[in-house]
Structures are given as structure tokens and as C-alpha cells.
């Protein structure tokens with residue numbers, strides 16, 4: 001196509017422009033027929049969101065994705081770009097990407113009249129046909145649709161009412177492409193009316209100009225479901241004009257969640273030390289998000305983004321990397337205790353309910369981690385005898401370990417604990433494994449027993465015997481014991 005460089009050549013080639021929704025539909029039909037992946041990189045939506053999305057596109061609908069944060073809404077919208085043609089012909093330099101075969105703006109129409117078949121053609125790649133805007137209350141009609149540009153008028157010596165003095169907003173600039181508005185309910189009512197006009201008439205009128213632009217745009221939106229359904233947040237006629245409402249969701253299984261995090265988290269660090277992330281560490285990180293989504297101390301309406309496990313895993317790997325570098329180790333193996341070092345990527349990812357605020361974000365996050373470790377450990381060590389290890393502590397043993405302790409030191413210090421090494425071997429550290437792998441497995445067993453409250457852990461003493469339960473008095477704060485519910489023997493997190 002790029003060989004075609006003039007309007008005359010374009011006409012001679014028999015090229016036919018299609019409305020953007022037809023173009024997207026045609027390309028989707030072809031993808032389905034050839035069995036291509038429809039939305040590559042979108043995991044866990046194959047039976048829920050994607051069929052509805054496909055139906056909306058086949059119906060040439062404008063649509064809205066309703067979901068909480070971190071449910072890949074923006075990613076899905078950006079994925080629509082792959083359904084556009086690789087490139088389309090445009091009038092070079094036109095701000096609204098006019099079709100050389102049917103230009104809208106005055107300047108392009110004048111050029112076609114003047115230059116005729118010799119008019120040069122440019123080819124616009126599909127990436128340039130996606131315009132995205134985060135809705136905020138201060139977005140104006142001028143931002144969205146356009147305005148008079150008095151400077152342009154003055155410079156060109158034009159009358160202000162001349163169409164050539166228009167400054168185009170985002171929407172006209174998305175002409176012949178996709179216009180995505182994130183968080184639609186945050187848009188002022190007046191702007192929503194503007195959007196409604198596009199959906200209704202398929203054109204926009206720019207303030208003060210007698211012309212109407214017959215734009216060709218696919219409009220897609222995202223919103224938090226509760227904001228969207230709240231009375232008065234979205235003007236009814238606009239809602240009425242959105243063809244499909246599609247609900248997104250968080251991963252329903254830990255397998256999907258693991259796959260998403262594996263895809264997104266930066267753990268394979270080129271140029272750095274070799275890194276092996278144990279499966280149980282990945283599971284604990286994922287389980288933190290699952291627990292957070294179910295925790296009554298955390299606000300359900302704002303949700304817990306999948307970005308929580310993604311950034312957490314990145315910090316977990318970094319903490320392990322830092323330890324390996326400081327201790328001169330050649331292999332980076334993250335431990336469960338490294339998850340506690342990832343608090344900075346957890347505390348900011350949820351909103352607390354009143355009860356959570358009383359406890360504090362950091363303590364809520366610590367509780368979640370401990371509970372997540374308990375869940376993963378119980379799943380893996382269900383029915384396994386841990387008595388000899390617990391007895392060693394009950395007889396007065398203690399282990400002052402920290403997340404900075406070198407792998408060889410962890411192994412040396414725990415050698416005397418009968419049965420510990422055998423338990424570690426069950427956790428991904430077969431005999432003959434490298435020291436950092438063994439140390440990580442030992443750490444997992446100790447953290448697991450701590451999560452099950454069979455041993456205790458404190459900043460000054462390290463791991464020790466479980467404290468004998470005190471008789472609770474009325475003045476006591478709620479203790480951790482009450483807050484943590486470790487599901488025992490439940491397999492529901494393993495899919």
C-alpha cells in the first residue's frame with residue numbers, strides 16, 4: 001500500500017475506505033476464522049469478558065467496560081488497535097486524518113479541489129489511530145471537541161469565524177480511529193452531553209462555527225461499576241446510547257493470577273544475577289491479593305488491583321537481589337520473608353475501611369502476608385508431621401534469622417533443628433539444590449510454622465517457641481490471633 005503515493009494512484013487501485021467500526025469488525029471476523037488469538041496477553045477472560053467483547057465488536061457497538069481497578073480494562077481497549085488495518089491513507093498534515101477520498105475539513109477539501117489526482121497521500125499506521133483520555137472533572141468541551149484558536153486566526157490574517165481557525169480537540173483528532181475515555185463518570189455532565197451528540201448524530205459541532213463535522217469514531221469507555229450505576233453520575237441518554245456494558249473481574253483462580261503476574265512482573269533482569277523464584281513465593285504473593293480482596297478491613301468498592309501482586313513480586317525479587325549482592329552470592333532466590341520487604345508496594349494498593357484504619361495500613365498488610373503464607377503452607381504441608389521442628393523450639397531453641405542472612409548462614413544455623421531440612425526438601429529444594437534455594441525453602445517452613453502459630457517470631461529473638469497464650473483481659477487490643485483465619489485443609493486456592 002505504501003507504494004501508492006497520490007490520490008490518482010489510490011483511486012486507480014480500487015481502494016475503498018470503510019467506517020472504522022466496519023473495519024474493526026471485518027478484521028475480527030478474519031481473526032476468528034483463522035483461529036488467531038483475539039486479545040493476546042489478556043488472561044482469564046476467555047469464557048467471560050472476551051465473548052461479550054467480540055459480540056459488541058461484531059455488532060459495531062460503542063461499549064463500556066465496567067470493573068474495579070487493575071482488571072486490564074485499559075489494556076483491553078488498547079488491544080483494539082490490533083483490530084485496525086495496519087495503515088490507512090490520509091491527507092498529509094490533516095489534524096483529523098481526513099480520508100483523501102472523502103475529506104471533511106475545509107482545508108483538505110480545498111487541497112483536493114486544487115491538486116486533484118496529484119494530491120499526495122500519506123499512510124497512517126494503526127498505533128496513531130488510538131486516542132485515550134482519562135476523564136477528570138476539569139476536562140472542558142474545548143479539550144474534547146475543540147475551540148476557536150485566535151492566535152491561529154491572527155497569524156493567518158483570518159476572520160475568527162473562518163473554519164480554518166479551529167483548534168481541534170481530542171475527539172476530532174481521533175477521527176477514523178478509536179477514542180477511549182477512562183473513568184467516564186468523572187466527566188462533567190456538559191461534556192457527557194457533547195459525547196451523546198456524537199453517539200446520536202455521529203457528528204460534532206464546534207462552538208461558534210456554522211459547520212458540522214461528520215466524524216467516524218469508535219467510542220469506548222471504562223468506569224467503576226458503582227460510580228456508573230450511581231444515580232446522576234451518567235446522563236441517561238448517554239447511557240442509553242452505549243451499545244454494550246461489559247463487566248470485567250479479577251482472576252478467579254490462582255493459576256490465572258500467577259500467569260498474569262508472571263507475564264507482567266519484571267523478574268528476568270538482563271545483566272543481573274541468575275534468578276529463580278520458587279513456586280511457593282509466587283503463590284504467597286498472589287495469595288496476598290486474594291486475601292486482600294476478601295478482607296473486610298479493605299474497601300471492596302475500590303478493589304485490589306492485579307498490580308499489587310505484580311509490583312510486590314518485583315520488590316520481592318529486588319530484596320533477594322540485594323541480599324545476594326551484599327553476601328557475594330551468585331544465585332538470587334527470593335524467600336517468603338522477602339514479601340515483608342515488599343510492604344511499600346502493598347500498602348498503597350488498597351483503601352481501608354474504618355476497621356482497617358484503626359489497625360493501620362502496614363499492620364493490615366503484615367496480617368495479609370502472614371495469612372497468605374499460612375494458606376499456601378497449609379495447602380502444601382497438609383498432613384505432614386512438623387512436630388520435631390516445633391519441639392526443638394519448645395525445648396528453648398531460637399534462631400535469630402533476618403532477611404539479610406546469607407544462604408550459607410541460614411543453613412548452618414538451622415542444621416541442629418531436627419527434621420527441618422527434610423521439610424525444606426518437600427518445598428522445592430531437592431537434595432543437592434544450591435544453598436540459596438535450600439535457605440529459601442527453610443525460610444518458607446519457618447514462616448509457615450509461624451503463620452500456623454506453632455512457633456513465634458520477633459524482631460529481637462528471631463524464631464522461638466510459640467508463646468503460651470495469655471488469658472485475655474478486657475483492656476487488650478484485638479490480637480493478631482483473632483484477626484487471622486487460616487483455612488485449614490481447604491484446597492480452594494489450588495486450581
Ligand SMILES: [Zn+2]
Pocket residue numbers: 091094095096097098103104105106107108109
Ligand atoms: Zn483535513
